[in-house]
Amino acid sequence: MPxxxxxxxxxxxxxxxxxxxxSSSGNVPDGTAxxxxxxxxxxxxxxxxxxxxxxxxxxxxxxxxxxxxxACLRLSMAKDDTARGSLEKSVAxxxxxxxxxxx
Amino acid sequence: xxxxxxxxxxxxxxxxxxxxxxxxxxxxxxxxxAPCAGAADARLLEITFIDVGQGDSILIKSxxxxxxxxDAGEYKNVGAVMGALRDEGVARLDYIVAxxxxxxxxxxxxxxxxxxxxxAVYDIGRTHTTSSYRYYLEAVRKSPAKFYLxxxxxxxxxxxxxxxxxxxxxxxxxxxxxxxSAMLLLGYLDFDALLPADTGIEQELEIVKxxxxxxxxxxxxxxxxxxxxxxxEMLAAASPKIAVIQVGAGNxxxxxxxxxxxxxxxxxAQIFRTDKDGTVKVTSDGTNWWVSTENGRSLKGDTRGSIxxxxxxxxxxxxxxxxxxxxxxxxCESVAGISKANLVTYQDREEAIAKGKxxxxxxxx
Numbered sequence: 001m002p003x004x005x006x007x008x009x010x011x012x013x014x015x016x017x018x019x020x021x022x023s024s025s026g027n028v029p030d031g032t033a034x035x036x037x038x039x040x041x042x043x044x045x046x047x048x049x050x051x052x053x054x055x056x057x058x059x060x061x062x063x064x065x066x067x068x069x070x071a072c073l074r075l076s077m078a079k080d081d082t083a084r085g086s087l088e089k090s091v092a093x094x095x096x097x098x099x100x101x102x103x
Numbered sequence: 104x105x106x107x108x109x110x111x112x113x114x115x116x117x118x119x120x121x122x123x124x125x126x127x128x129x130x131x132x133x134x135x136x137a138p139c140a141g142a143a144d145a146r147l148l149e150i151t152f153i154d155v156g157q158g159d160s161i162l163i164k165s166x167x168x169x170x171x172x173x174d175a176g177e178y179k180n181v182g183a184v185m186g187a188l189r190d191e192g193v194a195r196l197d198y199i200v201a202x203x204x205x206x207x208x209x210x211x212x213x214x215x216x217x218x219x220x221x222x223a224v225y226d227i228g229r230t231h232t233t234s235s236y237r238y239y240l241e242a243v244r245k246s247p248a249k250f251y252l253x254x255x256x257x258x259x260x261x262x263x264x265x266x267x268x269x270x271x272x273x274x275x276x277x278x279x280x281x282x283x284s285a286m287l288l289l290g291y292l293d294f295d296a297l298l299p300a301d302t303g304i305e306q307e308l309e310i311v312k313x314x315x316x317x318x319x320x321x322x323x324x325x326x327x328x329x330x331x332x333x334x335x336e337m338l339a340a341a342s343p344k345i346a347v348i349q350v351g352a353g354n355x356x357x358x359x360x361x362x363x364x365x366x367x368x369x370x371x372a373q374i375f376r377t378d379k380d381g382t383v384k385v386t387s388d389g390t391n392w393w394v395s396t397e398n399g400r401s402l403k404g405d406t407r408g409s410i411x412x413x414x415x416x417x418x419x420x421x422x423x424x425x426x427x428x429x430x431x432x433x434x435c436e437s438v439a440g441i442s443k444a445n446l447v448t449y450q451d452r453e454e455a456i457a458k459g460k461x462x463x464x465x466x467x468x
Contacts, residue, residue, distance in 0.1 A: 037233040039206045040280065042356040049206050049233040053178040057355045069280055070232045 033074040038067050048073065148265060148291040150321065150385045153187045154377040154397065155180045157351030157358075158207035159300060161323065162187050163289070165262030166388075171198035172215065173287070173298065174208040178235055181211030187382070188219060196221045197261060200253065201239065202300030203284035204231035209239045216242040223249040225257075227272055227285050253285040255315070264389075266290045270315050271302055281326060282306050288317070292389025293406035296321035297341050299332070307337040316340040320392055320406060321385055322372060324348040328359020338370035344404055345394055346372035347383050354378075368465075373402055379439035421449040421468055423460050430455040431463040 036056075039049045046060040046067075067073065149164040155176030160183070163171045170193045175184045199221050201209050216224075216239070224243050230236070243250060251257070258268040268288050276283040284300035297319045299307070303326070310316055311334075322343035325332035327350040346367045350358050359376065367374055373394075375383045381397025387406075394402040423430035424441040430449060431438050438446075449455040452468065462468050 037231075039231070039233050039235070042358075045355050047206065049235055051234045053206075053210060053235050053238060055177070055206055072232060 031074075033076040036073045036075050038063065038069055038071040038073060040069055048075075050075075147386045147388055148294065149191075150289075150296060151187060151191070152323070152347045152349055152375075152377060152383040152385075153183050154382045155183045155211070155349070157327065157354040157356075158210070159202070159323075159327075159349045160184050160187075160211065161298065161349075162191065162193075163261060163265070164191060165265045166291070167262040167264065169197045169262035169265075170195070171200070171261050171267075172196050173200045174202055174300070175211030175215050177207050178210040178214065178238075181214045183382075184211050184215060185218065188215070193219060195219065198223050198225060198259065199248070200225045200285060200287065201227070202253075203227055203280050204229060204233070204236040204239075205280055205301070206233055206235040208284075208300060210235040213238040213242040216246050216248070221246055221248040223251060225251050225253040225259075225269075225285070227276070227283055228252045229276060229280060229283050231280065264291060270310050271299075271306060277303075277306065279303070286310065288315075288319075291387060294321075294387040294389050294392055295319040296323070296385075297343070298323040299325040301326040301329075301332065303329075303331050304334040304337075307332065307334045311336045311340045318342045320387070320404070321345045321347070322367075324359070324363070324367065324374075326358075327354075327356075328363045328376075330360040330362035333363045333366055335366055335369075338366055338372075342370065343372045344408065345385060345392070345402070346370075346374050347385070348374065348376040348378075350376055350378045352378040375400065376439075421452065421455055423447055423449065423455065428460055429463050430460040430468060432466045432468045437463060437465060 034050065036048045036050050039047045039055065041047070041060050044060050046058050046063050047055055048058060049055045064071075064073070146166040148166055149162075151162040151164075153160040153162060153176070158176030158180065159174040160176045161173040162184075163173070170188075170191070172184070172188075175181055196215075196219055199212065199216065201212055201224060203209075213235075215221075226243075253269045253272070255269055255271060255273060258266065260266055266289070269285055270288055271286040272283045281301035282303045282305065284302050286297070286299040286302055286306075289296040289298060295317060297316065307325070316337065317340075319341045320343065322338070322341050322345065324346050325337075328348045348359050364374065375394060375396060377383060379398070380400055383394065383396050386393050386395075389406075391405045392403065394400070421430055422433045422438055422441075424445045425447055426445055427441075429437075449458070449460075452462070455462075455468075
């Protein structure tokens with residue numbers, strides 16, 4: 001069988017089998033966010049490969065429900081100014097309470 | 104000022120000395136990973152476990168100078184693979200084996216295939232959706248390399264004398280990609296090596312039960328020393344003398360895991376690991392074998408099962424750290440973590456105990 005036909009068949013069959021967990025879990029994937037793919041799970045860590053071939057390692061608990069090897073993921077981050085305000089207040093309070101205290 | 108014949112002769116003499124010294128130094132550097140004395144014959148099988156951090160890459164050179172590569176680690180560490188190919192003078196790879204599509208195995212293959220002519224690629228035929236896998240597949244598609252499926256019963260020869268055969272996977276593969284990875288058996292005269300990639304215990308048991316695992320000299324530890332691989336049954340059947348773990352220092356997954364290390368030690372194999380030993384090279388003339396590492400460890404033995412006397416005694420020298428109350432055999436796993444500056448040697452057990460040290464519970468010196 002010629003290589004191109006073999007590879008095409010493999011890719012077509014895999015497209016039928018690979019779930020898209022973001023869609024199936026009810027979220028609408030944002031097509032503008034960077035695409036990443038779950039390469040594998042090692043122990044409790046997920047290895048997620050980005051489009052440039054680099055990868056990030058994250059706790060597997062952060063993965064969408066039912067994400068399995070090969071799952072396509074859209075990466076996005078949101079800035080939370082409220083959380084930052086709370087944390088800054090908390091650490092400022094801590095450092096003040098330490099002033100002059102026995103170490 | 105006129106330059107006399109004496110001065111000319113002196114200049115030529117000193118230049119010649121400098122060239123000889125430079126050649127000697129170059130030869131000494133090149134010989135860092137060469138087999139021990141006694142293996143000077145160039146017609147050796149060479150198996151190089153390249154230090155690619157957390158991942159696998161194995162370069163094999165047949166005694167008649169043909170090359171094959173099993174995996175190429177992560178893309179970010181492919182420089183180590185390209186360096187090894189350059190150091191060995193690889194102008195062409197007869198075969199590449201892509202054991203399975205995880206990025207720590209095939210990530211660097213696209214770069215290798217784009218850089219070096221390749222005759223044929225063996226692949227398990229399982230697809231993946233990662234960019235690393237797609238780049239690998241694209242590189243194969245663009246290259247003139249033939250593309251074959253790795254299946255039990257498929258055999259091929261590297262050069263005239265090195266026989267390779269696949270023991271795994273079947274057409275009906277497990278859902279897990281690691282468990283579907285290709286396992287190779289290599290034979291050169293009386294020297295055998297078992298090279299699983301990341302297969303798990305369930306697959307190992309099936310292969311052992313089918314009677315397909317012979318006794319071997321060299322075992323590539325499966326899945327970077329995972330506790331979910333390297334079963335007692337597999338190790339008992341293979342009964343290796345040398346076990347090489349390809350693993351990255353301080354990796355995120357805790358490899359190699361104690362449960363796997365304990366089983367490998369109990370099977371009687373000497374462990375070499377790329378995170379501590381650097382690149383590990385195993386050579387054989389078909390009867391004798393030698394191990395040498397980038398960081399200076401060595402071992403030798405023969406296919407009848409005896410470990411070389413000098414290397415064996417060297418591994419049983421008693422050592423310890425100035426910062427610890429424990430002493431070990433120098434071949435003990437724990438010694439690799441002691442820096443040379445802190446390493447102390449004891450003449451015998453009595454001397455170590457007299458100096459307040461207690462024996463290591465692992466190597467029991």
